[in-house]
Amino acid sequence: MTFFTPDHRHEQVVFCADPASGLRAIIAIYSTALGPALGGTRFHPYASEEDALADVLHLSRAMAYKNAMAGLDLGGGKAVIWGDPAQDKSEALLRAYGRFVESLGGRYYTACDVGTYPVDMDVVARECRFVTGRSRENGGAGDSSVLTALGVFQGMRAAAEHRWGTPSLAGKRVGVAGVGKVGSGLVDHLIADGAEVVVTDVSPEAVRSVRAKHPAVDEVADTAALITSDIDVYAPCALGGALNDETVPVLRAAVVAGGANNQLAHPGVEKTLVDRGILYAPDYVVNAGGVIQVADEIRGFSMERARARAEKIFQTTAEILRRAADEDVPPSVAADRLAERRMSEVGRLATIRLGG
Ligand SMILES: NC(=O)c1ccc[n+]([C@@H]2O[C@H](COP(=O)([O-])OP(=O)(O)OC[C@H]3O[C@@H](n4cnc5c(N)ncnc54)[C@H](O)[C@@H]3O)[C@@H](O)[C@H]2O)c1
Numbered sequence: 001m002t003f004f005t006p007d008h009r010h011e012q013v014v015f016c017a018d019p020a021s022g023l024r025a026i027i028a029i030y031s032t033a034l035g036p037a038l039g040g041t042r043f044h045p046y047a048s049e050e051d052a053l054a055d056v057l058h059l060s061r062a063m064a065y066k067n068a069m070a071g072l073d074l075g076g077g078k079a080v081i082w083g084d085p086a087q088d089k090s091e092a093l094l095r096a097y098g099r100f101v102e103s104l105g106g107r108y109y110t111a112c113d114v115g116t117y118p119v120d121m122d123v124v125a126r127e128c129r130f131v132t133g134r135s136r137e138n139g140g141a142g143d144s145s146v147l148t149a150l151g152v153f154q155g156m157r158a159a160a161e162h163r164w165g166t167p168s169l170a171g172k173r174v175g176v177a178g179v180g181k182v183g184s185g186l187v188d189h190l191i192a193d194g195a196e197v198v199v200t201d202v203s204p205e206a207v208r209s210v211r212a213k214h215p216a217v218d219e220v221a222d223t224a225a226l227i228t229s230d231i232d233v234y235a236p237c238a239l240g241g242a243l244n245d246e247t248v249p250v251l252r253a254a255v256v257a258g259g260a261n262n263q264l265a266h267p268g269v270e271k272t273l274v275d276r277g278i279l280y281a282p283d284y285v286v287n288a289g290g291v292i293q294v295a296d297e298i299r300g301f302s303m304e305r306a307r308a309r310a311e312k313i314f315q316t317t318a319e320i321l322r323r324a325a326d327e328d329v330p331p332s333v334a335a336d337r338l339a340e341r342r343m344s345e346v347g348r349l350a351t352i353r354l355g356g
Helices: 049-069 091-103 118-124 145-164 181-193 204-211 223-227 269-275 288-297 302-311 311-327 331-351
Strands: 012-018 021-032 039-046 075-082 172-177 196-200 233-236
Touching: 012 049, 021 049, 021 091, 039 049, 049 075, 049 091, 049 172, 049 331, 091 118, 145 181, 145 196, 145 223, 145 233, 145 288, 145 302, 145 311, 172 181, 172 223, 181 196, 181 204, 196 204, 196 223, 196 269, 288 302, 302 311, 311 331
Parallel strands: 039 075, 172 196, 172 233
Antiparallel strands: 012 021, 021 075
16 A cells, blocks of 8 residues: 555545554544544454555545535544454543544544444543544534434435435335444434335344334345345445445436445446436435534534534535536536535635735
């Protein structure tokens, strides 16, 4: 892995080690053009240092695009802690990590990601001012999946309007793959809107819990069965890479809109979706509700204000789908162009010198 390549335009990558607590972390700042970089901390037992670095470079770039598209005055960054959260997480390790985040002087704000939770951010915050995603008891935004699910629902409504002329999922059959925090929240919105819902999850408990709340929800054995079943909308809400060379050719849905990050497995998949007439609402456009929720904490958290902002994912998604049609490009390309334009046009304003 080489860092100084044309593909990696990151501003700063910091390796942090505290052998006594076992901390091994990498903080990657892709861009601060729009403001301090914001992105979560992933605590994961990577197979190698190279894997950890590759993940943090990829994730921090994606955050820059997501934050730009969400209209936030925030750049993009991300951090990874290399270790097994079940075994290696400790007060000392989290506080050591907090001191490294603090040492960046506010260039990077951290938050939760896979393997880290609001209670962990409370510990990090004992050493560091630049922390979001804290618990509600401590003035934080708490579980960010609440507005992530709302935003995905709004993005899906915009895609439904683009495809069928009505911003509603009523009467549509929606397949949700992964009913964890985001997927189960999405199911709540879909049922309230009058959609038929079919779900799948590798965790029987996750499916049981959704069906206990909504007995009308159907279940299929796995994602392969879900995507080849008769669904109108596919909502990937589990892992990345859901849209790939195996799944897209057999997908029966006319619309894809889901919460998972990095749904396109590799460049080119977005064109296959277009060729098959499948409308793809780009992942980072529709799943920005969570970062909108935690970003609000920087000013003093207001759920009402954050919710109002997450609702606007409807308009953002509609605009991206319209631009994609007008410019005859896949929606993910239209989204990237718009995010890059905002980073460049608004980011440039910092070069106008202020007095004092
Ligand atoms: N939580 C947020 O605020 C947020 C924000 C933006 C994006 N995301 C993304 O949304 C996705 C879901 O996040 P979450 O917070 O709900 O996580 P989660 O861990 O609560 O839920 C994920 C669910 O997917 C299931 N799953 C895993 N592998 C599966 C498979 N192969 N097939 C079917 N189900 C599978 C798990 O059992 C679990 O129930 C992730 O990709 C995450 O990066 C989450």
